[in-house]
Amino acid sequence: MWSPHLMPKPKDWGSLVDVVGYCFLNLGTKYQPPLEFSQWLQEGSKPIYIGFGSMVHHGGAGTTAAGLIAGCPTTVVPFFGDQFFWGEIVHARGVGPAPIRVTELTTEALSNAIRFMLDPEVKSRSLELAIAIGNEDGVAAAVDSFHRHLPAELPLTPPSTPVEEERLDLLQLLSRYLEKCCLPFNS
Known part of the structure; x- marks a missing residue:
């Protein structure tokens, strides 16, 4: 899953594929360090500097998403798989x-890449993209997409007869649907 603001859905992908946005797990967004630690940092010289004005990384989908948001x-330094793809998309x-x-x-x-990233226009585009991605709700869009693509014959409400009388094999029903829509050349 990725943001359509980064790369829109290709026109030839058809109606069974949706580009819904990133699904972020924002567990650390409410973290507050202990008061003693905050005071210690304020009292003396800073022991560590952590700053992310730009990123140089391998270009995995998750790391790319984290940098963009x-x-x-x-700067992507790919060495395997989809990393080359994401590097090209970031550049495009x-x-x-x-x-x-690599x-x-x-x-x-690397020096040339850093100079490129220091360009104010590049930073501006990065911030615009971050805002667009931040305004998406990839999780809700993914759930909507999932439900929209469920087979029409898949019952979404409990059967009217008790489960003991009529066993519904949802896995078999879903398997039949996938065979119809996704495997047109069954042997």
């Missing part, structure tokens, strides 16, 4: 430079 320009959207293959990662290539 944070509004960070992103203008929120990161062209991906740098075998081509040099000081010069």
Whole structure:
């Protein structure tokens, strides 16, 4: 699942596929550090700096999503699978430079990528994309999509007869539906 703001659904994908948005698990959004820790940080010099003005990462779907929702320009250094795809999509959207293959990662290539990400227009596009992604509800859209694609003959209400009298094999019903819609060339 990804945001249609990052990459819209391709026109040739048909009606059985939806691009619904990211499904984020925001468990840490209400975290408050202990008061003593906050006071300790305020009293002296900062022992650690953590900042994410931009990100350089492998380009996995989850890491890419995390960087985009944070509004960070992103450099993808892919080495496997779909990472190359996400690197190209990030670049096409203008929120990161062209991906740098891990075998081509040099000081010069990384320096050029960082210069690209420091461009105020790239940061602006990254923030615009983050706002658009943040306004999506990927979970609700995914649930809606799931329900919309359920087979019409799949009963969504309990059967009128007791379960003991009439056993409903939902797995078999779903399997029959999948055979009809997704496997047209059954042997």
